Amino acid sequence: HGEEEHCVPPFLAVTRQLRVVLLPPDHAKKGWRFFHLVSQGLRHHPAVALEGCAYVDGHGWQPAPHTTRDLVAHADLVLYLSTSTDSPPYEEHFSTNQTAFALTEDEARRKLVVLDEGDSPGFYPRVKENRFLAYFKRSWVKRRDGAAVGAPQRLSERYFPLTYSTSDNYTVPTLIHADRRPRDISCTLRVHEVQPARTRVAQWVQEAVTQWNLTLAGDRVGEVNKGQRREINDRYMAQMREAKIVVTCNPSKWEGDFRLWEAMASGALVFVDHTTTPLAFPPQDGVHLVVYNNSDRTDLITKLRFYLDHPDQLRAVAQAGYLHALRHHRAVSRMDYVLATCLAARGAGGGVADLSAVSGHTPYLGQDLLRLDGNFSSAVS
Numbered sequence: 434h435g436e437e438e439h440c441v442p443p444f445l446a447v448t449r450q451l452r453v454v455l456l457p458p459d460h461a462k463k464g465w466r467f468f469h470l471v472s473q474g475l476r477h478h479p480a481v482a483l484e485g486c487a488y489v490d491g492h493g494w495q496p497a498p499h500t501t502r503d504l505v506a507h508a509d510l511v512l513y514l515s516t517s518t519d520s521p522p523y524e525e526h527f528s529t530n531q532t533a534f535a536l537t538e539d540e541a542r543r544k545l546v547v548l549d550e551g552d553s554p555g556f557y558p559r560v561k562e563n564r565f566l567a568y569f570k571r572s573w574v575k576r577r578d579g580a581a582v583g584a585p586q587r588l589s590e591r592y593f594p595l596t597y598s599t600s601d602n603y604t605v606p607t608l609i610h611a612d613r614r615p616r617d618i619s620c621t622l623r624v625h626e627v628q629p630a631r632t633r634v635a636q637w638v639q640e641a642v643t644q645w646n647l648t649l650a651g652d653r654v655g656e657v658n659k660g661q662r663r664e665i666n667d668r669y670m671a672q673m674r675e676a677k678i679v680v681t682c683n684p685s686k687w688e689g690d691f692r693l694w695e696a697m698a699s700g701a702l703v704f705v706d707h708t709t710t711p712l713a714f715p716p717q718d719g720v721h722l723v724v725y726n727n728s729d730r731t732d733l734i735t736k737l738r739f740y741l742d743h744p745d746q747l748r749a750v751a752q753a754g755y756l757h758a759l760r761h762h763r764a765v766s767r768m769d770y771v772l773a774t775c776l777a778a779r780g781a782g783g784g785v786a787d788l789s790a791v792s793g794h795t796p797y798l799g800q801d802l803l804r805l806d807g808n809f810s811s812a813v814s
Contacts, residue, residue, distance in 0.1 A: 464516030474768030554585030579630025603698035611751035673699035
């Protein structure tokens with residue numbers, strides 16, 4: 434029936450055992466999906482002993498009853514998510530659920546890791562420049578109408594790019610090959626005036642559906658429902674798993690969203706616009722996915738027609754992309770990148786596997802990453 438089971442172990446570089454404290458969120462829903470990815474990645478990493486908070490069914494992550502000041506003092510790293518928790522764990526402004534987590538200035542410089550998923554390029558103003566070990570930032574690139582226009586203001590040291598990842602909750606044990614699926618295409622982009630790039634891409638997809646009489650996963654091109662941001666939305670994922678092709682697009686004003694990695698986890702052939710944020714083991718155009726120009730209708734339409742007319746190539750690229758995501762872009766993969774970068778930033782010797790012989794590896798450890806600036810090459814090309 435065109436179905437196949439996959440068991441793909443993630444590639445992980447960090448081998449040194451680390452005690453990691455994940456600060457619990459102030460908000461039950463704010464930043465829920467990112468906190469889910471980070472916590473899953475840490476829990477699934479064999480080198481991590483996750484401490485300081487516990488998952489309580491129905492109540493999310495809460496400070497563990499045994500949390501003490503000593504726990505933080507003896508941790509190797511303390512992770513702070515600026516979207517989920519309002520204030521950094523500095524002594525002078527901790528919130529009520531962080532009393533046991535407050536760091537001295539010296540501790541912050543040695544072990545505080547900031548994970549900033551905010552849409553606005555730049556940095557979170559409550560974080561002090563000289564009081565963290567490493568700062569990881571999504572929205573690494575500024576865009577205007579879907580085109581990259583350069584780097585935003587950045588912190589001067591230990592400031593690194595960050596992308597989302599694929600949750601293990603997005604995948605299913607048995608996947609139908611993309612070319613055997615009942616629907617031709619899915620596009621769940623929200624049409625809105627503040628997202629002109631996504632709006633025109635969605636319109637182009639709708640035109641292709643109408644002109645070629647394609648079968649559409651879901652009842653329309655556009656948003657599936659309102660539940661996607663704060664849960665693992667079964668209807669949204671199921672719709673993409675019905676489609677041979679999923680078309681997505683980055684936001685118009687910045688790079689990086691959940692949609693790309695959710696689409697990759699569906700096993701469909703993913704179409705995405707050009708992306709420049711540096712990324713380890715980046716998906717390659719025509720190998721793992723298809724890259725199109727979000728300002729060129731002909732480019733998108735021509736590529737859609739080609740893969741619909743060549744089901745064997747559609748299946749090959751879709752399957753390669755799915756396996757690549759499982760190998761290199763799961764939640765545990767992204768946390769491995771964070772941990773490895775932190776070890777390099779702190780100058781800790783050892784504890785990271787030798788990557789020199791890994792085919793397709795791009796620099797993301799040690800001093801190579803520390804030198805990244807606004808002049809970077811494409812990550813998805």
